Structure formats: structure tokens, C-alpha cells
Amino acid sequence: AIDSNFEQSREGVGEEDGVAVWGPVEPPEKQGIRGTHVAVDFDICLADGACLEDCPVDVFEWVDTPGHPESERKANPIDEDQCIDCMLCVDVCPVDAIDVDPG
Numbered sequence: 001a002i003d004s005n006f007e008q009s010r011e012g013v014g015e016e017d018g019v020a021v022w023g024p025v026e027p028p029e030k031q032g033i034r035g036t037h038v039a040v041d042f043d044i045c046l047a048d049g050a051c052l053e054d055c056p057v058d059v060f061e062w063v064d065t066p067g068h069p070e071s072e073r074k075a076n077p078i079d080e081d082q083c084i085d086c087m088l089c090v091d092v093c094p095v096d097a098i099d100v101d102p103g
């Protein structure tokens with residue numbers, strides 16, 4: 001599962017498409033955690049797609065990650081500012097790749 005303490009345990013290494021990136025990032029195998037309020041561990045996501053289907057405010061968008069061992073696309077929390085903290089995505093992800101911090 002995603003480390004919900006990632007803001008302490010990982011280093012911010014910049015942004016991609018306006019989404020924060022938490023390292024380590026070593027493409028294609030290591031893609032890091034993406035997002036802050038809504039965070040997705042790209043190295044755990046296996047492109048199930050339930051989060052994209054169920055999010056009521058369409059926070060997620062597919063991004064291609066060719067060559068990644070788990071899946072070649074990931075759910076990018078591109079509109080995390082729109083999140084209403086319903087926690088659906090956290091509940092439906094089969095591999096617990098998502099952390100939402102309502103704080």
C-alpha cells in the first residue's frame with residue numbers, strides 16, 4: 001500500500017503536468033508518488049481504473065508510463081484541487097495505491 005507518510009519519508013522532486021512528484025523517480029521502473037492531497041503511488045498502481053470511473057469530480061486522468069513493470073498507464077490525480085474527500089477512490093483501488101488526506 002501507499003505510504004501515507006510520504007510527505008516526510010520521500011523527497012519532492014518537482015512537478016509534472018502541475019502534479020507534485022515524490023521520488024525516487026528512475027524511469028521506466030520507478031515512477032514515484034504523484035499528487036499531495038490526492039496521492040497515487042505510481043509504482044503500485046496497476047491501471048485497474050476504478051478510481052477514474054468512480055471519482056464523482058473526475059480528479060484522475062490516464063498518463064502513459066511505457067515500460068513500467070506493473071502497468072503502462074497510471075491514474076494521475078491531475079485535478080486534485082477538485083477533490084471533495086468522499087474517499088471512494090481509496091476504497092475501490094484494489095492495491096491501495098491512493099492516499100487522500102482530508103486534513
Ligand code: SF4
Pocket residue numbers: 038054055056057058059082083084085086087088089090100
Ligand atoms: Fe475523487 Fe473522492 Fe477520491 Fe477525492 S476522495 S479523488 S473526490 S474519489
Ligand code: F3S
Pocket residue numbers: 040044045046047048049050051052074075092093094095096097098
Ligand atoms: Fe491505479 Fe488503483 Fe486507480 S490500481 S488506476 S490507482 S483504482
